[in-house]
Amino acid sequence: MNVIEAKDLKHAYGTGELRSEILHGLDFTVKSGEVTLLVGPSGSGKSTLLTLVGALRSVQEGSLKVLGKELKSSNEDIRTKLRRRIGFIFQSHNLVSSLTVIQNVMLLLQLKYSDPEKRRVIAEGLLEAVGLSHRLHNYPDELSGGQRQRVAIARALAPEPELILADEPTASLDSKSGQDVVELLGTLSRERGSAVLLVTHDLRLLKDADTIWRIEDGQVALSNAEREGAH
Amino acid sequence: MGSFLKDLPLAWLQLKRQPIRYLVAVAGIGFAALLMYMQIGFQSGLLASATTFYEALDADLVLISPKTVNSGNFSQFPQSQLYRALGYEGVKDLVPIYVTSLSIQKLGGIKPATLRLIGFDPDARVVNLEPVNSQQDKLRVPGFGLYDTLGNNRTGPITQAVEESGSQYLTLSNLTKTFRAVGLFQMGATFAADSNVITSDTTALQLSPQLSYGDISLGLVRVQNRKDIPVVQSSLQKLYGGEIQIRTKPELIKQEREYWNKASSFGIIFGFGTFMGLLVGGVVIYQVLYTDVTDHLKEYATLKAMGFSNTFILAIVIQEAILLGVSSFIPATIVSTGMYAFLTAASGIRIFMSPDKILLVSTLIIGACSVSAAIAINKLRDADPASVF
Numbered sequence: 001m002n003v004i005e006a007k008d009l010k011h012a013y014g015t016g017e018l019r020s021e022i023l024h025g026l027d028f029t030v031k032s033g034e035v036t037l038l039v040g041p042s043g044s045g046k047s048t049l050l051t052l053v054g055a056l057r058s059v060q061e062g063s064l065k066v067l068g069k070e071l072k073s074s075n076e077d078i079r080t081k082l083r084r085r086i087g088f089i090f091q092s093h094n095l096v097s098s099l100t101v102i103q104n105v106m107l108l109l110q111l112k113y114s115d116p117e118k119r120r121v122i123a124e125g126l127l128e129a130v131g132l133s134h135r136l137h138n139y140p141d142e143l144s145g146g147q148r149q150r151v152a153i154a155r156a157l158a159p160e161p162e163l164i165l166a167d168e169p170t171a172s173l174d175s176k177s178g179q180d181v182v183e184l185l186g187t188l189s190r191e192r193g194s195a196v197l198l199v200t201h202d203l204r205l206l207k208d209a210d211t212i213w214r215i216e217d218g219q220v221a222l223s224n225a226e227r228e229g230a231h
Numbered sequence: 232m233g234s235f236l237k238d239l240p241l242a243w244l245q246l247k248r249q250p251i252r253y254l255v256a257v258a259g260i261g262f263a264a265l266l267m268y269m270q271i272g273f274q275s276g277l278l279a280s281a282t283t284f285y286e287a288l289d290a291d292l293v294l295i296s297p298k299t300v301n302s303g304n305f306s307q308f309p310q311s312q313l314y315r316a317l318g319y320e321g322v323k324d325l326v327p328i329y330v331t332s333l334s335i336q337k338l339g340g341i342k343p344a345t346l347r348l349i350g351f352d353p354d355a356r357v358v359n360l361e362p363v364n365s366q367q368d369k370l371r372v373p374g375f376g377l378y379d380t381l382g383n384n385r386t387g388p389i390t391q392a393v394e395e396s397g398s399q400y401l402t403l404s405n406l407t408k409t410f411r412a413v414g415l416f417q418m419g420a421t422f423a424a425d426s427n428v429i430t431s432d433t434t435a436l437q438l439s440p441q442l443s444y445g446d447i448s449l450g451l452v453r454v455q456n457r458k459d460i461p462v463v464q465s466s467l468q469k470l471y472g473g474e475i476q477i478r479t480k481p482e483l484i485k486q487e488r489e490y491w492n493k494a495s496s497f498g499i500i501f502g503f504g505t506f507m508g509l510l511v512g513g514v515v516i517y518q519v520l521y522t523d524v525t526d527h528l529k530e531y532a533t534l535k536a537m538g539f540s541n542t543f544i545l546a547i548v549i550q551e552a553i554l555l556g557v558s559s560f561i562p563a564t565i566v567s568t569g570m571y572a573f574l575t576a577a578s579g580i581r582i583f584m585s586p587d588k589i590l591l592v593s594t595l596i597i598g599a600c601s602v603s604a605a606i607a608i609n610k611l612r613d614a615d616p617a618s619v620f
Contacts, residue, residue, distance in 0.1 A: 051617045
């Protein structure tokens with residue numbers, strides 16, 4: 001089953017003479033339960049694609065179905081509800097600085113569960129799974145970069161999303177921490193049956209992917225050969 | 232959503248995470264609330280002090296010269312005018328009163344202090360003040376008076392001297408006459424007088440060259456049946472035309488308050504002071520909220536990206552505004568209560584904390600918080616969830 005289906009997807013910024021098309025008719029899919037890597041140079045349109053798939057922008061042209069919802073002509077309410085079914089992991093973690101580790105994970109769970117005790121149990125379980133059970137009551141600025149990204153993974157997985165979007169999650173980490181984080185993300189998402197779309201420059205991660213899409217000049221092409229090459 | 236805000240109050244946690252900024256904000260808003268309390272306190276103190284004398288009068292109707300604009304400076308009118316009312320149906324009795332200001336030497340010093348001198352027939356009942364009524368027989372002796380203990384300390388320790396020795400000689404500041412305070416009562420200082428002294432009409436006429444026999448400041452009218460007050464008032468108004476004003480006590484008090492609130496500059500000054508306090512408070516709250524929203528913009532955008540509604544984010548900012556308002560308002564109220572007590576002791580003007588002041592300042596502070604939050608919320612539009620990638 002496809003969790004993402006893009007057909008002739010186009011996107012441009014600006015108007016008139018300043019109009020610049022970033023995506024030129026993309027066709028691609030992401031299957032349920034798979035880890036998909038999206039690679040490509042800076043400015044190729046990876047982040048724009050991620051914001052469209054994440055229902056953070058409205059689709060201008062073409063078709064984009066995410067988790068069965070057509071996002072062309074969708075309103076903000078539909079997109080907000082869809083975003084609750086997606087887990088987000090950001091390059092710079094984007095944790096809430098005034099909340100502790102466990103509070104950051106519980107924060108997202110409140111959209112799904114009203115029982116605070118249940119939220120606590122789930123959050124503690126996930127933080128144990130990412131190896132941070134000893135840091136539950138620390139604030140983000142008291143953690144290392146790798147630990148913060150682990151919290152972000154726990155937060156993203158907490159509401160059991162059907163799709164996880166990760167934007168350069170290893171960019172601010174050293175190679176060992178980056179590798180650990182991606183392995184952890186892959187393991188936990190597979191355990192929970194979540195599809196992962198991971199945008200990265202880090203070619204060492206290619207071996208962890210089920211599918212790789214390369215994007216260049218607003219066009220994508222299947223690039224499993226690159227994955228083979230990495231192995 | 233509600234249970235979450237209770238379980239994990241993000242607004243409070245954000246404020247608590249930056250304690251210095253929070254305390255500075257509380258100090259700034261608290262100062263603004265204190266400023267408002269002071270202005271409102273001065274204004275209410277002024278109005279209360281201006282009307283205390285009228286409130287104490289034992290009268291159904293009061294005759295007063297149309298030239299008298301406030302109780303700090305009475306114009307006199309002929310006593311014979313008052314007695315014209317005696318023949319009217321329903322009028323029970325009349326009492327002429329002399330009121331003027333008197334400059335005396337501070338007890339134990341030479342600085343002048345101002346007393347409001349109230350003179351009337353010692354056999355007549357004029358005020359609803361038990362200490363005055365029970366000591367009026369003392370006033371039959373020329374040169375004897377009752378001293379108001381609620382005056383300020385510019386008159387010197389007169390109260391203490393009367394309490395210790397039963398009486399105290401007081402000297403006019405021009406050194407021409409003396410009189411004796413032989414008893415005490417409580418009424419309260421005004422902005423025009425440091426304290427009050429009650430004497431017989433005879434003594435008042437002896438002490439003040441501004442008074443002349445037969446020219447009175449007020450005329451009290453008591454009617455036989457209180458339900459006839461409007462009829463008697465109407466009849467007397469026709470009798471006097473525009474020469475004399477006939478007021479009920481509530482009308483007289485209202486007239487006095489309106490003078491200080493509207494005709495004098497006091498109402499404008501205190502009102503402006505209150506507005507400035509409101510403005511300072513509003514600006515401080517806005518600045519704190521704006522900075523806070525700016526600092527957390529990325530986090531708010533992240534929350535929106537993860538599926539939180541705009542309402543959730545707005546609720547955080549509004550809760551922060553309310554928390555700032557409440558946590559500033561409570562200490563400001565406590566400090567203002569202490570300041571009122573200090574000012575009352577220093578000035579003799581009765582300024583005290585009351586539910587209406589608390590309600591007014593809390594409403595103004597919450598209003599300033601709401602407006603500031605509404606303006607700061609505009610900044611939230613910059614929290615574009617698409618900017619998180």
